[in-house]
Each structure stands twice: as structure tokens, then as C-alpha cells.
Amino acid sequence: MSEKLVVGIDLGTTHCALAVAPFSSPNARVEVLAIEQLIAPGSAERRPLLPSFLYFAHESEAALALPWDGERRFAVGELARARGAEAPERVISSAKSWLSYGGIDRRAGNLPLNAPSDIERISPVEASFRLLDHLNEAFRAARPEDGDLAAHEVVLTVPASFDAGARDLTVEAALAAGFEQVTLLEEPQAALYAWIEQSGEAWRTHLGEGDRVLVIDIGGGTTDFSLIDAVAVDGSLGLQRVAVGDHILLGGDNMDLALAHVVGQELATQGKELDRFQVSALAHACRSGKEKLLSDATLEQVAVVLPSRGAQLIGGTIRGQLRQQQVQAYLLDGFFPRVAANEQPKARARAGLTQVGLPYASDPAITRHLAAFLARHAFGNGEAARPPTAVLFNGGVLKADVLRRRVLDTLNGWLEERGAAPARVLPGEDLDLAVARGAAYYGLVRHGSGLRIRGGTARAYYVGIESPMPALPGLEPPVSALCVAPFGMEEGTQTELPPQELFVVVGEPVTFRFFGSSTRRGDRAGSLLERWSPSELEELPLIELTLPSAGRVPGDVVAVQLQASITAIGTLKLEAVAQAPLVPNERWQIELSVRHGAASGA
Amino acid sequence: MSPPSLSLPSRLWLSWVCAFRVLFDGQFAARVAALRGAAPKPEALPAPRAPKDDVPVVATTVASPSASTGALQLLSLLQREGRFIDFVQQDVAGFDDADIGAAARLVHEGCRRALRTHARVVSVRSEAEGSSVVLESASPDVKLVGNVAGAAPYRGVLRHRGWRVEELTLPTLLGSHDPKLVAAAELELS
Numbered sequence A: 001m002s003e004k005l006v007v008g009i010d011l012g013t014t015h016c017a018l019a020v021a022p023f024s025s026p027n028a029r030v031e032v033l034a035i036e037q038l039i040a041p042g043s044a045e046r047r048p049l050l051p052s053f054l055y056f057a058h059e060s061e062a063a064l065a066l067p068w069d070g071e072r073r074f075a076v077g078e079l080a081r082a083r084g085a086e087a088p089e090r091v092i093s094s095a096k097s098w099l100s101y102g103g104i105d106r107r108a109g110n111l112p113l114n115a116p117s118d119i120e121r122i123s124p125v126e127a128s129f130r131l132l133d134h135l136n137e138a139f140r141a142a143r144p145e146d147g148d149l150a151a152h153e154v155v156l157t158v159p160a161s162f163d164a165g166a167r168d169l170t171v172e173a174a175l176a177a178g179f180e181q182v183t184l185l186e187e188p189q190a191a192l193y194a195w196i197e198q199s200g201e202a203w204r205t206h207l208g209e210g211d212r213v214l215v216i217d218i219g220g221g222t223t224d225f226s227l228i229d230a231v232a233v234d235g236s237l238g239l240q241r242v243a244v245g246d247h248i249l250l251g252g253d254n255m256d257l258a259l260a261h262v263v264g265q266e267l268a269t270q271g272k273e274l275d276r277f278q279v280s281a282l283a284h285a286c287r288s289g290k291e292k293l294l295s296d297a298t299l300e301q302v303a304v305v306l307p308s309r310g311a312q313l314i315g316g317t318i319r320g321q322l323r324q325q326q327v328q329a330y331l332l333d334g335f336f337p338r339v340a341a342n343e344q345p346k347a348r349a350r351a352g353l354t355q356v357g358l359p360y361a362s363d364p365a366i367t368r369h370l371a372a373f374l375a376r377h378a379f380g381n382g383e384a385a386r387p388p389t390a391v392l393f394n395g396g397v398l399k400a401d402v403l404r405r406r407v408l409d410t411l412n413g414w415l416e417e418r419g420a421a422p423a424r425v426l427p428g429e430d431l432d433l434a435v436a437r438g439a440a441y442y443g444l445v446r447h448g449s450g451l452r453i454r455g456g457t458a459r460a461y462y463v464g465i466e467s468p469m470p471a472l473p474g475l476e477p478p479v480s481a482l483c484v485a486p487f488g489m490e491e492g493t494q495t496e497l498p499p500q501e502l503f504v505v506v507g508e509p510v511t512f513r514f515f516g517s518s519t520r521r522g523d524r525a526g527s528l529l530e531r532w533s534p535s536e537l538e539e540l541p542l543i544e545l546t547l548p549s550a551g552r553v554p555g556d557v558v559a560v561q562l563q564a565s566i567t568a569i570g571t572l573k574l575e576a577v578a579q580a581p582l583v584p585n586e587r588w589q590i591e592l593s594v595r596h597g598a599a600s601g602a
Numbered sequence B: 001m002s003p004p005s006l007s008l009p010s011r012l013w014l015s016w017v018c019a020f021r022v023l024f025d026g027q028f029a030a031r032v033a034a035l036r037g038a039a040p041k042p043e044a045l046p047a048p049r050a051p052k053d054d055v056p057v058v059a060t061t062v063a064s065p066s067a068s069t070g071a072l073q074l075l076s077l078l079q080r081e082g083r084f085i086d087f088v089q090q091d092v093a094g095f096d097d098a099d100i101g102a103a104a105r106l107v108h109e110g111c112r113r114a115l116r117t118h119a120r121v122v123s124v125r126s127e128a129e130g131s132s133v134v135l136e137s138a139s140p141d142v143k144l145v146g147n148v149a150g151a152a153p154y155r156g157v158l159r160h161r162g163w164r165v166e167e168l169t170l171p172t173l174l175g176s177h178d179p180k181l182v183a184a185a186e187l188e189l190s
Helices: A078-086 A095-099 A124-142 A164-176 A187-206 A252-269 A276-295 A324-335 A366-377 A401-417 A434-447 B008-024 B026-035 B067-082 B084-089 B097-118
Strands: A005-011 A015-022 A035-040 A043-047 A054-056 A074-076 A153-158 A182-186 A212-218 A223-233 A236-244 A301-306 A318-323 A390-394 A460-466 A479-485 A502-505 A509-517 A538-546 A557-566 A572-578 A587-590 B119-123 B132-135 B154-157 B163-168
Touching: A005 A124, A005 A187, A005 A434, A015 A035, A015 A124, A015 A434, A035 A074, A035 A078, A035 A124, A054 A078, A054 A124, A074 A078, A074 A124, A078 A276, A095 A124, A095 A164, A124 A164, A153 A164, A153 A187, A153 A434, A164 A182, A164 A538, A164 A572, A182 A187, A182 A434, A187 A212, A187 A223, A187 A236, A187 A390, A187 A434, A212 A366, A223 A366, A236 A366, A252 A276, A252 A318, A252 A324, A276 A301, A276 A318, A276 A324, A276 A401, A301 B097, A318 A324, A324 A401, A366 A401, A390 A401, A479 A557, A479 A572, A502 A509, A538 A587, A557 A587, B067 B084, B067 B097, B084 B097, B097 B119
Parallel strands: A005 A153, A153 A182, A212 A390
Antiparallel strands: A005 A015, A035 A043, A054 A074, A212 A223, A223 A236, A301 A318, A460 A479, A460 A509, A502 A557, A509 A538, A557 A572, A572 A587, B119 B163, B132 B154
């Protein structure tokens, strides 16, 4: 067969990208592959980015034919994104955010949320699968000589903040798409790999032992932080990821919507009411207006023009203004305020009854989220706490020079207060495509002698155990947290069996509460926490174990110990090992992220 | 013995059929490539993936691009991105410059985006307009104006730098879609 490739896939919240590199050639370059997609009915085009949108055709529409399938009833990509404004109930967006949201059953058909009855809803896992499947089809169309993606090695990126369950579900979608040789990689790490690939050997002149790189990745829908240290390993320089941030659903789309809201309100005071088509066009117009104003501070304002809905364009357009001062006030000071290093994101009290929806960040100030991240991992008193010395920016939002400068100035202000040197900026390029490129490069590095970022799992994991005590009305039994997987477990390793035993009823599904922590680095497998602060442990969706009744009596209680391992793919595997095995090495796998309703309680 | 030659109608039909099989059948394409003397590597091709479930995979008819469909596609792009047809079709007489200007901004931004993403347009001459230029010999790239007489070299002032489309990439036209429908009517259901 043709040459084996490594394929990097950025499965983004708002966009996907694909990069490939051949395995064999020693100085292989990574190449971004344009993705064929429908841009309008009957019209397909190759574009570097595939919008992560899925549209389901109505019976009134002709098939959404692609070059490789003339009968298709759904579309992925630009056409789907455009239909998002025209027929939103038929469109799935942000499938990836749903994948990491434990508030719904992520394997059950529930998207699009408000789908009309003619649409068979699909699960977040299937929506992700369809995006991946489209990438596969486009790959085959673009490079027929290379066959299917399944024949190659695939590196799929996930947010560093994805928990073990969301990572599992991502792999499930990849397996459904037929990718058997798949590996997961954290997005901020991918961005750093892209930087290394692009700088060649010169990267060693930019980074030296003792450097700590802060990766700030602000995409269309999510914001992700990581800290990566340059350390000495066997006499040469190595990289180690030491901390990752929380999952923050906040990105460029929020900024465009905020500006659209401001301009829309001004128009409303002039008596110009906008319908939802125009609001969506307004967000679009504000995005390009924002880009102009951010790139030229001397510009006082730009006209924001909304086309008429009908063919009478002249006289039917609505004109508004986006002013420099509004962009400064709402964008810079709203999303990137200069805050003190000790500020915390403001939590908004949730209304008693909330609709099913994604847990968007309640504080839009990205700098405040950054301050909280650094307070926890870089500015504290722990031995691992050390301020960053360099910054790598990634994500489309940070293409704007003004925003990068604001983030850097704010960060350097915090560093100065601590008497630390200002952070250097690592010159990244192609902020939209770096993650896919870096993923492909990582695929090469994994098999070659190139430099790898170490770090292992980004969290420690805990199982909730109820302490035995007499039932008291109105009082929940106290729960302690048993550490089953410590922080920083590397691929292919497993824990020792912890001393604790858990008891499981044969033939009945047993659920356990499940927790993750990105801050408790000292806990070992078997550590038992009696109490913890709410910021230390985050409750994750429940996990479940069913002991098959084969060879045992249903209803019997069996003592097990929990053992964790990290698979070659990079996912967490939890197994229950029988204390009194019926057959040698008797063990059962525990399913992560089983159903919704887990996040309640605590 | 070489096979007998085919008649023109048969050859036309065969070329039509083969075009699609080459596009959608990797194995067949490899055999054709071998016939053409290119390096044959039939066994190198992986087996095509089985169609998923029971959904029949129907190959799309990719319309053969002709000059006029290309022009229609370009019109469709300019309309979709920049409302070009709306703008040109409307009578501007009754509107003041502010209204026309507002619409023009929109048309300019969208059409510019459409043009830039689908065509690479470069100047024919790199000199600044208004500068003196010597043309060593006559060229179809440069139109002589003014006192057009005499022989090369031609000395004059560059009045327009000229444009050349270096590259034009149009979308693939698919299926039963009528390229003449450059913008569908819109009916909003409530």
C-alpha cells in the first residue's frame, strides 16, 4: 500500500482541521489538508477549516449531495454553519462541549436540542463521529492513493481540561469512525508541538532549562490554559506539562455576540428592531468590524451594515456603528480586564430552574480565569509553584495583536509584583491551524527520537465512598474520596492495588460517585480523603460497574479492589479486581461517564 | 493483433463513462493509469471501505464544468457573499448617496472576500500608475492608447496597471443542482 501517514485532527468546538505527515522521510514536513465540504446546495469546495456544524435536511430540500454521496440528507461544514442562522432547530453546534457535559446522557439522542419531530436526534458522541467521518471522507477524496484514515495513525486533540469520561467518549467517536490507531493529545501541547516543528532546532535557543511556558489557547468556544516546564532529562532538554486549567466555555463567539448585543441595542433605541436573522448577520458584521478596529487603534468607528432580507438592497440595509471606544470597553475591558493577580472568576448564582444547556462560564473575564489558574499552579506556595517565563498564544481570537498585548501586559504586571522577569512570547504562526499541525508532528515524534512533552494524566481521580454509620433523618452519610489514579500517570502504566476493599452486588449495576482534581499532586492510589475544599475536587459524572453473575450467585456481595491504568491511546481505564477470584486475574471494567444526573449532590 | 478502432460515438460514450469510474473507482483508475504508462500500483490500493449499514452509497454526478457554468458559479458566489446581483439589479436613481454608500460597503466587502478566496488577481504591470514606462516590444498584455503610431520600443506613461487572473478556483458543482439558480427564493415559516 501507499506510504503510512500520521494524521493530526483538531476536533474543535467551532472548527475542525486536518494535517498529515509521512512517517518514513526523516525530515517530513507537516502539511495541512483542505477539507472538501458543501458551501451551498450543489456547491462543494476545499477549505482549510471545517466548521463543526451539522445540518439535517428537511423533506422539502433536495439531497445535500457530496462528490462521494449523492443521496445525503445531512451536511457538515460551511453549509451547516450558514443554515445555523436560517433554520437553527435543525443544526447541531458545539457537539464537543456537549461531549464534556455530564448534565445529559452523552450516548443518548438529544441533539439538536429543539429539533422538530422529523429529525431523529443523535447523541453528542454520534455528532462527533459524524464530524470525524466527514474528515475521513474528505481525506479519501483528496488523497485517493492513501485510502482510508483507518489505515493511518490518527492523533486526535482534546482540551487539556477534558476529564477521563469526555476523553473516553472522544475515543468512542473515533472508533466508530473506524480509526483503530488513535491517540489523544491535549490541545495546548499540540500548539507547543506546532511551535517546535515550525522553529526546527532553533527552539532550543528560545527555551532553556528552568523555563516555564504558559500556553493560552482561546478558540471560538473554549479557553484552555496549560503550564509546560523545560527540564533537564538525561543531560538534554525535555518538556513536562505540569498543570492544566478548568474547562471554560468562553471564546471568540461570545465576544462577537457581546458586540452585536451592544450595537443591536443602539439600533433598537433608534426604532430599528432586528429579527434573529439580522442579529446573526449583526454578529457576523461585528466580527469583521472588531477586526478592523483592533488592528487600527486610530480608527474611531466602523460602519456595521446589515443587508436587507429581500432583494431590495439599497435603501433596505440597516446601518449601525461600531465604535473604537465600544470595542475597548466591551471587548478589552469586558473579556480582558486588567485585574489583580488574586482575583477569582465571579460565580453567578444560577436560577432555580434552568433549561438543559451548556454550562457556559459565568464570568466573561478571561484574564480573571487566567489569574485563578496561575494562583493555583504558579503563584502559590507549593514546591511546584513557579511563575511562567514564556507565553505561547493559540486560537483564532489571539490573532488580534491588541488582545495578545493586553493579556501579556496583565500577566507581566502580575510577574513584576512578584519580582519575576517579564514573560517572553514564543512566536507562533497560524493560530487556527497550529493544533492540527502539532498533532501530526506529535505522531511523528511518538515513534521517532524527537522531543516529547511528558506529564501524564492532568488530574488525579477519586471514587466516593460512603462511611458506614447509622442512618439519620435529613443527614447524608459523610463521603470520603478514595484516590484510584494519581496525578501524572503516564501511558501504559498502572497503579498498585490499593489496600481498600469495596463491595459490589453480583448482577446489579453499582454506581460510584467520581471526582477529579487538577491540584492534588501528592495523593497516591489508595490515599483516602476525609474532607476537601470544594475547589480541590470536582465532581464528575457517575461511574458504573456491573458484575456478571456468571459463576456467582446474583445478589451476592463480592469484595473488589480498584486498579487504574492509562491505555496506549491515553485514556483512563478503571478495573475492579476480585479479592477472591474464581478464575485467575478475574477483573471487570468500570464504565466512566455512564449517565446524567451525576453532578447533583456533593 | 491490436483491437479494432472504435467509432466516434462509441468513443464519446466510453470517455464519458470512464471519467466517472476513474473518479469514483480507485482500482479502475489504477488500471487506467497503468494503460497510460504511468507506474502501476494496483495492489497498493486498500480495499474500499464497505458502505456503512444499509445506506446505499450513490455516487454524485459531478457536472462537467463548462465556461458558462463557471460564470454562473461566480455570479452565485458574488451574490451569496456580497449581494452583487441584488445591487446591480436595483435601480439606484431614487436613492441618495448615503443609501447607496451603505449598500456599496456591504457589496464591496463580500465581493472582495469572494474574489480573494477564489481567484488570485495580480497587476499586469508592477510600475506605479503615472510613471514613465518603456515597452521593448508590442505585447497583448499592454494596450497602447493616445498617439498610437511608430515602432517599438514604445515610451509612454502607464495609465492603468492592468489585471490578470493567475488562478481561479471554483466550487465543484454537484448533483441535480441547477447552476442557473444563482440564488433561491426564501420563504420564512413561522
